[in-house]
Amino acid sequence: ADQVEYRDAALNFAKTELAPFMQTWDLTEEFPIETIKKSAELGFGGLFVSSDYGGLELPRHDGSVIFEALSQGCVTTSSYITIHNMVNAMIDTFGTAEQKEKYCTALSSMDMIASYCLTEPGSGSDAAALVTNARKEGSKYIVNGSKAFISGAGATDLLVVMTRTGGKGPKGVSALIIDTDTPGISYGQKEKKIGWNNQPTCVVNFDDVEVPSENLLGAEGQGFNLAMHGLNGGRINIASCSLGAAQQCMEDVLHYTNDRKAFNQPLNANQHVQFKLAEMATEITTARLVVRQAAKALDGKEPNAVALCAMCKLYATERLFKVCDDALQLHGGYGYLKSYPVQQFWRDSRVHRILEGTSEVMHMLVARDLLKHL
Numbered sequence: 001a002d003q004v005e006y007r008d009a010a011l012n013f014a015k016t017e018l019a020p021f022m023q024t025w026d027l028t029e030e031f032p033i034e035t036i037k038k039s040a041e042l043g044f045g046g047l048f049v050s051s052d053y054g055g056l057e058l059p060r061h062d063g064s065v066i067f068e069a070l071s072q073g074c075v076t077t078s079s080y081i082t083i084h085n086m087v088n089a090m091i092d093t094f095g096t097a098e099q100k101e102k103y104c105t106a107l108s109s110m111d112m113i114a115s116y117c118l119t120e121p122g123s124g125s126d127a128a129a130l131v132t133n134a135r136k137e138g139s140k141y142i143v144n145g146s147k148a149f150i151s152g153a154g155a156t157d158l159l160v161v162m163t164r165t166g167g168k169g170p171k172g173v174s175a176l177i178i179d180t181d182t183p184g185i186s187y188g189q190k191e192k193k194i195g196w197n198n199q200p201t202c203v204v205n206f207d208d209v210e211v212p213s214e215n216l217l218g219a220e221g222q223g224f225n226l227a228m229h230g231l232n233g234g235r236i237n238i239a240s241c242s243l244g245a246a247q248q249c250m251e252d253v254l255h256y257t258n259d260r261k262a263f264n265q266p267l268n269a270n271q272h273v274q275f276k277l278a279e280m281a282t283e284i285t286t287a288r289l290v291v292r293q294a295a296k297a298l299d300g301k302e303p304n305a306v307a308l309c310a311m312c313k314l315y316a317t318e319r320l321f322k323v324c325d326d327a328l329q330l331h332g333g334y335g336y337l338k339s340y341p342v343q344q345f346w347r348d349s350r351v352h353r354i355l356e357g358t359s360e361v362m363h364m365l366v367a368r369d370l371l372k373h374l
Contacts, residue, residue: 003062009042010066014073014244019341022074025198026344029190031155032077032198036084037110044070044081046108048089048233053100054108055092060233060295064240068288071244072251075348078244080199082237083151087114087160090230091177094218103158103177112157116234117147117204118227124149125361127162128170128224132206134163136213141165141176143184143209149355153202154187156180161206162223170224175217184209195347232298232309234356239291239316242352245345246284246320249327252342253277256331273330280323287316307369314362317352324349 017035025032039045047063049055058066063085070078088107091099106112123129132145143163150159159178166172178185188203218226254277257267267273294312297305324346328335335342353359 010069018073040110045110053104067240173223175223235313242320246323310365
């Protein structure tokens with residue numbers, strides 16, 4: 001019953017607060033911070049965080065339902081909310097009592113909003129090769145380097161940054177919590193993107209940024225494991241955003257093919273169109289089952305959870321982008337016009353096959369899991 005209530009609240013928020021403005025935000029590239037913060041009134045700033053720090057303590061399964069519903073209103077805005085929740089949950093899971101009190105409470109209410117900083121100009125899929133350096137000096141770290149493709153950068157209050165505190169490889173990586181008003185942080189120009197236009201994406205530069213040692217998240221050398229732990233949940237959330245995009249495209253195309261006439265009959269009287277609609281609906285339903293199964297596996301800490309998170313992201317983001325593409329095709333020339341939302345769902349969901357682990361890396365993770373049992 002609670003899950004249905006959360007879904008209905010998210011759908012209502014999507015239809016009233018997101019959908020009417022989605023296309024305008026895309027054109028003006030406005031980051032709708034006030035709307036994002038409004039979602040915190042429903043608890044959407046701390047979905048997976050302890051109630052001690054203002055969170056809802058929801059299982060990943062419920063979070064997936066919520067992000068699917070939100071994305072029917074605006075994929076880009078909902079995707080940013082997933083990133084904010086990933087950071088908040090990482091601090092809640094691995095942080096000290098002081099860190100949780102200071103940051104999780106503010107993140108859950110969205111008095112602060114957050115960015116996740118892993119990718120660098122020279123390391124994307126090979127995340128363990130990162131070179132942003134944190135040198136320990138007394139009771140602080142001195143951070144130097146750059147992070148790339150950072151969602152929300154320049155508009156957020158808090159960064160969780162993966163830095164190199166030790167030797168090469170994953171064991172030399174540590175996570176730091178850094179307030180964005182710390183001296184030495186600067187931003188590159190806002191990237192011009194195909195989609196996800198209403199959240200800023202840019203390089204974050206660190207030039208002798210002093211971070212108190214109590215802002216180390218987890219232990220030194222644990223950063224890479226923290227980053228991967230965060231991404232497991234993130235992959236379910238991004239797959240759920242693809243579900244929302246495909247579901248809304250499906251609803252739009254059902255109406256369009258019913259209303260549009262060709263050869264003296266509605267488009268959906270054509271058997272080819274009917275079969276295409278049936279294929280699309282089957283893909284959405286199948287992807288939803290895979291995503292929810294991965295969420296339940298992560299909730300249950302099942303041994304195959306990492307592989308299932310990779311599978312769900314691989315399957316959902318690839319197949320559901322094709323559903324959005326098919327919906328655009330069925331709209332004909334109108335699908336290519338910016339006045340029709342189908343093209344924006346198509347553009348906004350394309351990047352889901354790249355971020356938080358490319359489809360190619362998801363193949364690697366699934367294969368690694370298969371082969372380790374031999």
